[in-house]
Amino acid sequence: MFSLIGEGFLxxxxxxxxxxxxxxxxxxxxxxAIPGLTVLLCIVLFLPFTYALAPIPSFMFxxxxxxxxxxxGSISAIMIRSxxxxxxxxxxxxxxxxxxxxxxxxxxxTALTASTIGxxxxxxxxxxxSPLIAKIALKFGPPEYFIxxxxxxxxxxxxxxxxxxxxxxxxxxxxxxxxxxxxxxSGVFRFTFGNYNLYGGFDLVIxxxxxxxxxxxxxxxxxxxxxxxxxVDLAKLNQGENLSMKEFKPLVKSIARSSFIGVGIGALxxxxxxxxxxxxxxxxxxxxxxxxxxxxxxxxxxxxxxxxNNAVTGATLIPLLTLGIPGDxxxxxxxxxxxxxxxxxxxxxFVEHPVTMYALMIGLIFTNIFxxxxxxxxxxxxxxxxxxxxxxxxxxxxxxCLTGSYSINHSYFDVFVSIxxxxxxxxxxxxxxxxxxxxxxxxxxxxxETNLRRTLLISKGGLSIFFTRPISLLFIVLIxxxxxxxVVKRMRSPANRSFYE
Amino acid sequence: MHVRVHTDLVSxxxxxxxxxxxxxxxxxxVKVITDEVVNSRTxxxxxxxxxxxxxxxxxxxxxxKLARKQEVEKKEFDIKVEAKALFxxxxxxxxxxxxxxxxxxxxxxxxxxxxxxxFKTKKWYYYAITLGISVAIxxxxxxxxxxxxx
Numbered sequence: 036m037f038s039l040i041g042e043g044f045l046x047x048x049x050x051x052x053x054x055x056x057x058x059x060x061x062x063x064x065x066x067x068a069i070p071g072l073t074v075l076l077c078i079v080l081f082l083p084f085t086y087a088l089a090p091i092p093s094f095m096f097x098x099x100x101x102x103x104x105x106x107x108g109s110i111s112a113i114m115i116r117s118x119x120x121x122x123x124x125x126x127x128x129x130x131x132x133x134x135x136x137x138x139x140x141x142x143x144x145t146a147l148t149a150s151t152i153g154x155x156x157x158x159x160x161x162x163x164x165s166p167l168i169a170k171i172a173l174k175f176g177p178p179e180y181f182i183x184x185x186x187x188x189x190x191x192x193x194x195x196x197x198x199x200x201x202x203x204x205x206x207x208x209x210x211x212x213x214x215x216x217x218x219x220x221s222g223v224f225r226f227t228f229g230n231y232n233l234y235g236g237f238d239l240v241i242x243x244x245x246x247x248x249x250x251x252x253x254x255x256x257x258x259x260x261x262x263x264x265x266x267v268d269l270a271k272l273n274q275g276e277n278l279s280m281k282e283f284k285p286l287v288k289s290i291a292r293s294s295f296i297g298v299g300i301g302a303l304x305x306x307x308x309x310x311x312x313x314x315x316x317x318x319x320x321x322x323x324x325x326x327x328x329x330x331x332x333x334x335x336x337x338x339x340x341x342x343x344n345n346a347v348t349g350a351t352l353i354p355l356l357t358l359g360i361p362g363d364x365x366x367x368x369x370x371x372x373x374x375x376x377x378x379x380x381x382x383x384x385f386v387e388h389p390v391t392m393y394a395l396m397i398g399l400i401f402t403n404i405f406x407x408x409x410x411x412x413x414x415x416x417x418x419x420x421x422x423x424x425x426x427x428x429x430x431x432x433x434x435x436c437l438t439g440s441y442s443i444n445h446s447y448f449d450v451f452v453s454i455x456x457x458x459x460x461x462x463x464x465x466x467x468x469x470x471x472x473x474x475x476x477x478x479x480x481x482x483x484e485t486n487l488r489r490t491l492l493i494s495k496g497g498l499s500i501f502f503t504r505p506i507s508l509l510f511i512v513l514i515x516x517x518x519x520x521x522v523v524k525r526m527r528s529p530a531n532r533s534f535y536e
Numbered sequence: 537m538h539v540r541v542h543t544d545l546v547s548x549x550x551x552x553x554x555x556x557x558x559x560x561x562x563x564x565x566v567k568v569i570t571d572e573v574v575n576s577r578t579x580x581x582x583x584x585x586x587x588x589x590x591x592x593x594x595x596x597x598x599x600x601k602l603a604r605k606q607e608v609e610k611k612e613f614d615i616k617v618e619a620k621a622l623f624x625x626x627x628x629x630x631x632x633x634x635x636x637x638x639x640x641x642x643x644x645x646x647x648x649x650x651x652x653x654x655f656k657t658k659k660w661y662y663y664a665i666t667l668g669i670s671v672a673i674x675x676x677x678x679x680x681x682x683x684x685x686x
Binding site: 083084087198200201203204207208210211214218220221222223224225226227228249252253254256257258424425426427429430431433434435437438441442445447450451454457458461465466467468483484487488491492495496 | 543544546547551558561565566567568569570572573574575576578579580582583586587590591593594611613614617618620621623624625628629631632635636640644647648651652655657662665666669670673677681683684685
C-alpha cells in the first residue's frame with residue numbers, strides 16, 4: 036500500500052496538476068460564494084473543458100471545484116448574510132452575527148481553517164479506507180450490487196423532496212432516462228421512437244445541464260432587481276482582529292467531532308453536506324460550554340458546520356471509488372469524468388488503475404491545502420465577486436451550458452434535449468419534486484438494471500436469492516431501517532421534511 | 537394574477553396517467569428477442585409499476601385528506617412569472633433554431649441581449665460585459681477546444 040502511495044504521489048506531482056487544481060479551487064470558491072450559483076452548476080459548466088485533459092489534471096480541476104465550493108458558500112453567508120450553498124446556511128447562523136459585530140475576518144478565518152481541517156481529514160480517511168472497502172466489494176456479486184444500488188437510490192428518494200413517494204417517482208424518472216437507447220445486454224433499442232439521435236441514449240452532461248442549469252435560468256424568470264440589492268462592505272474585512280491561537284484551541288474538539296460526522300454522513304450514498312452541516316451545528320451547540328453564544332456569533336457555531344461540510348467531500352468519493360455508487364449529486368457528475376478517461380467507477384479501479392487512484396486521493400489532500408492558501412490571500416476578491424448581478428450571470432451560464440451541450444456530440448438535437456429537460460425540471464421543482472434523485476437514477480440506472488437482470492437470470496426469475504446471501508440480506512435490512520427512520524422523522528417534524536431544502 | 541394549485545393531487549394524477557401511457561408504449565418501443573422471463577422490458581415495466589404505485593399512493597392520501605376536510609397543501613402560482621418562464625423557454629428554442637440559420641456568434645449575442653432586456657437591465661456596461669464575455673466564450677470553444685460552432 037505504501038509503495039502505491041509513493042507511486043501515486045509521483046504520478047500526481049506535476050506542474051499541470053497544481054495549475055488545474057488551483058484553477059478549479061478558484062472557480063469553486065467563486066461559484067460557491069455567489070448565491071444562486073452552485074458547485075454542481077460549476078462542474079456541469081466546466082466538465083466539457085476537461086475532456087481534452089489527461090486524467091490527473093482533469094480530476095484535480097474537478098476536485099478543486101468540489102472541495103473549494105464547499106468552503107466558498109461560507110464567504111457570502113458571513114459577508115452578505117446569504118449562503119452561497121445550501122449547507123452554508125448553518126454557517127450563516129453564527130458567521131453573519133459575528134461579522135456584524137465587526138469580526139468578519141475572524142469569522143472567515145475560522146470557516147476557512149475548519150473547512151481545511153475537515154477536508155484534509157476526509158481525504159486521509161478516503162486514502163486509507165477505500166482500498167480496504169474495494170477489496171471487500173470485489174467479492175460482491177450481482178445480487179449485492181443491485182441491492183446496494185437500491186440502498187443508495189432509496190436513501191436519496193427518502194431524504195430529498197417533500198415525500199418518499201415523490202422521491203421514488205423522481206428516481207424512477209432518472210432510471211427511465213437511463214433506459215433510453217441501446218440495451219447493452221440484448222442489443223435492442225428502447226424508447227428511441229425511430230429517432231437515430233436517441234440510439235446512443237442520453238449523455239449525462241446533456242441531461243445534467245437541463246436538470247440543474249437551464250431550469251435555474253427559468254426559475255430566475257420571476258427575479259426582481261430589488262431581490263439582490265446587497266453590497267459588500269470590504270472595510271469590514273480590514274477591521275477587527277483575526278483568529279488567535281487562544282481562540283482556536285477550544286474549537287479543536289468541535290472541529291474533530293464535526294469532521295467525524297461529515298465523514299460518516301458523506302460516506303452514506305444519497306445523504307450530503309447540508310445534513311452534515313446542520314447535524315454538526317446541532318451537536319456543537321448541545322455539547323458546547325457556552326451554548327448561549329450560539330446564534331450570536333459563536334466561533335464554534337462557524338467551525339462545526341464548516342468542518343463537517345468539507346469532511347463530506349472526500350467521504351462521498353468512498354462509495355464512488357469503491358462501489359461505483361456516487362455519494363451525492365456533485366459526485367454523480369464526476370462519473371462522467373471517470374468514464375471519459377476510461378475509468379469505470381467501482382472496486383476494479385483499485386485493481387486496474389491503482390496508481391491513478393492513489394494520485395487522485397493524494398491530490399485531494401493538496402487540494403485542501405491550496406484551498407486554504409487561496410482562501411487566506413484572496414478573500415477580499417471572493418467577497419467582492421459574491422455580488423455579481425444575476426442579470427449578467429444568467430445569460431452567460433445559459434450560453435456556456437448550451438455550447439457545452441453542443442460540444443459533446445456536435446449535435447443541436449442534444450441542445451434541444453437540454454432545453455426540454457430544463458423545462459421538465461422546472462415543472463418538477465415547481466411541483467415540489469426534487470431533481471437530485473433524477474440525476475442519481477440516471478447515473479445508477481445501467482448498474483442497477485444490469486445487476487437486477489443478471490441476478491434474475493442466475494436465480495431463474497426467483498427473488499429469494501436476495502434474502503439468502505448474507506451481504507444482500509444485510510443491505511435489505513439497512514434499507515428497511517433507513518426508510519423507517521426517514522418516514523418516522525418526517526411524520527414527527529413535517530416542517531423539516533426535506534434535508535435538501 | 538395568482539392561481540392556487542393542489543400540487544400533490546395534480547402531479548399524482550399526471551404521473552398515474554404517465555405510467556399508464558408508459559405501460560402501453562413499452563411493447564412497441566422495447567423489442568424482445570429472447571423468450572426469457574427476464575428481458576429488455578423487465579426494468580421499464582418495474583419502473584412503470586413504481587411510478588403507478590407511488591402516484592396512486594399520493595392521490596389516495598390527498599383524496600382522503602379532502603374527504604376528511606383536512607388541510608391540504610396548495611401552492612400559489614403567479615401566472616405572470618410562469619408566462620415569463622415560458623417566454624425564456626421559447627427564447628432558448630428559437631435561439632437554437634437561429635444558430636442553424638444565422639450562425640452561432642450572432643444568435644448568441646442576440647440571445648444574451650434578449651436576456652438582459654428581459655431582466656430590464658439599463659446599465660450599458662452590463663451589456664458590454666455580457667456581450668464581450670459571449671464573444672470570448674465563442675473563441676475559447678472554437679480556438680482552444682476546437683469545437684466547430686456554426
